[in-house]
Structures are given as structure tokens and as C-alpha cells.
Amino acid sequence: MDEPETAGFGDVIREARKKKGWSQAELGEKSGLSRPTIARIEGNNDVTTATIAKIAQVLGLRLELKGQD
Numbered sequence: 001m002d003e004p005e006t007a008g009f010g011d012v013i014r015e016a017r018k019k020k021g022w023s024q025a026e027l028g029e030k031s032g033l034s035r036p037t038i039a040r041i042e043g044n045n046d047v048t049t050a051t052i053a054k055i056a057q058v059l060g061l062r063l064e065l066k067g068q069d
Contacts, residue, residue: 010042
């Protein structure tokens with residue numbers, strides 16, 4: 001049986017951004033990041049924890065670290 005595909009961090013960010021009606025440029029401006037950086041994040045590329053924290057704070061998302069069970 002196939003396991004459901006888990007959304008990547010970038011997918012979560014894209015969905016949250018779209019729910020707010022913001023463009024990538026607007027999210028970049030509000031978070032202090034460039035639009036190309038937002039595009040890389042939404043493309044599920046590696047990002048630093050500092051970048052993750054900036055984006056999450058602006059979008060009102062909660063960060064949670066979990067161990068693998």
C-alpha cells in the first residue's frame with residue numbers, strides 16, 4: 001500500500017501565503033527576504049532555520065520539531 005505523500009515545507013508556505021492573498025514579493029517584503037528566496041523556499045529547497053523562523057512568524061505559523069516514531 002502506498003503511503004500518502006507528505007507536503008514539503010515549501011508547499012505549506014505557498015498555501016499559507018496564498019490564503020493571505022500575498023504575492024511572493026509581498027511575503028518577501030514583510031519577512032525581510034528577497035522574492036527569489038521565497039521562490040526557492042516554495043520550491044522545497046534547503047533553507048536555514050533563521051529563514052524558516054522569519055517566514056513562519058510573518059505567516060502566523062507555529063514551528064514544531066518532532067522526532068521520528
